[in-house]
Amino acid sequence: MKKNSPGISRRKILLGALNGTGLLLLSGCENIFNRLHQNQSMLTVLESVEGLNRRFLRLLTGRNKLAQEFSEKDISRYFKPNGNPPPFTMEYVLDATNGWPFWRLQVAGMVKQPVDLSLQDLRAMPARTQITRHDCVEGWSAIAKWKGVPLTEISRRVEPEASARYVVFYCMDTDARGSHYYESVDLHDANHPQTILAYEMNDQPLPIEHGAPLRLRVETQLGYKMAKYIHRIEYVASVKEIGSGRGGYWEDQGYEWYAGI
Ligand SMILES: Nc1nc2c(c(=O)[nH]1)N[C@H]1C(S)=C(S)[C@@H](COP(=O)(O)O)O[C@H]1N2
Numbered sequence: 527m528k529k530n531s532p533g534i535s536r537r538k539i540l541l542g543a544l545n546g547t548g549l550l551l552l553s554g555c556e557n558i559f560n561r562l563h564q565n566q567s568m569l570t571v572l573e574s575v576e577g578l579n580r581r582f583l584r585l586l587t588g589r590n591k592l593a594q595e596f597s598e599k600d601i602s603r604y605f606k607p608n609g610n611p612p613p614f615t616m617e618y619v620l621d622a623t624n625g626w627p628f629w630r631l632q633v634a635g636m637v638k639q640p641v642d643l644s645l646q647d648l649r650a651m652p653a654r655t656q657i658t659r660h661d662c663v664e665g666w667s668a669i670a671k672w673k674g675v676p677l678t679e680i681s682r683r684v685e686p687e688a689s690a691r692y693v694v695f696y697c698m699d700t701d702a703r704g705s706h707y708y709e710s711v712d713l714h715d716a717n718h719p720q721t722i723l724a725y726e727m728n729d730q731p732l733p734i735e736h737g738a739p740l741r742l743r744v745e746t747q748l749g750y751k752m753a754k755y756i757h758r759i760e761y762v763a764s765v766k767e768i769g770s771g772r773g774g775y776w777e778d779q780g781y782e783w784y785a786g787i
């Protein structure tokens with residue numbers, strides 16, 4: 527029996543994805559879309575898109591896709607700590623030494639039930655474990671196992687108001703000029719099953735250099751989205767009033783807000 531060539535099925539996926547975005551309909555391209563099915567040169571153009579721009583393809587194929595998960599044997603022996611040094615306040619150091627008795631995660635903003643959660647509270651919530659690859663925009667990658675609370679569980683707890691559109695993560699560390707790191711994702715990524723607030727890395731409590739006691743994992747995006755040293759989360763309608771208004775520490779300096787891999 528002859529199987530379909532992989533080329534053909536990939537075309538179907540690409541065309542299906544284009545159709546799903548509604549982009550073609552919006553631009554009045556229904557007829558062109560229909561003709562695309564027969565048009566060899568347009569298909570070649572579409573396929574070259576795949577090679578040239580994975581991020582564009584991700585937009586077309588939808589953001590619900592799961593990031594690849596790995597097995598224990600793939601875990602990197604070395605995982606580079608990156609970014610600001612840990613917060614060196616007396617409060618942070620003392621709390622870290624004692625197992626975080628004072629640290630709380632404040633969850634507030636446009637929610638019906640704001641909460642303050644201790645690390646113990648978080649550990650008692652449903653958890654997810656995943657072995658994933660971290661890709662830094664600087665060009666290095668590393669694989670680790672992360673355990674934490676799915677952000678959906680936090681949302682379930684606080685009940686975001688209908689007008690909330692983004693979740694903002696505020697961090698305890700600062701850069702050399704004293705600016706606090708922060709990040710944001712939209713509710714779509716907040717609801718992604720692999721988006722978790724991690725308190726364990728490779729079966730150990732999250733190490734200080736990797737963001738203790740709590741850091742974000744957004745597995746469909748680049749490393750700079752994954753806020754470390756989180757102490758406050760806010761559900762908001764817009765990020766315009768926060769920082770320089772572009773949704774994150776690096777975004778305020780020109781990086782893209784949607785850092786899809
Ligand atoms: N609070 C905070 N979160 C941060 C950063 C930072 O400087 N401060 N750096 C980001 C960048 S660029 C990367 S690549 C990852 C690094 O995570 P790691 O230290 O666990 O490797 O954290 C991200 N989250």
Ligand SMILES: [Mo]
Nearest residue numbers: 662663749750
């Ligand atoms: Mo990074």
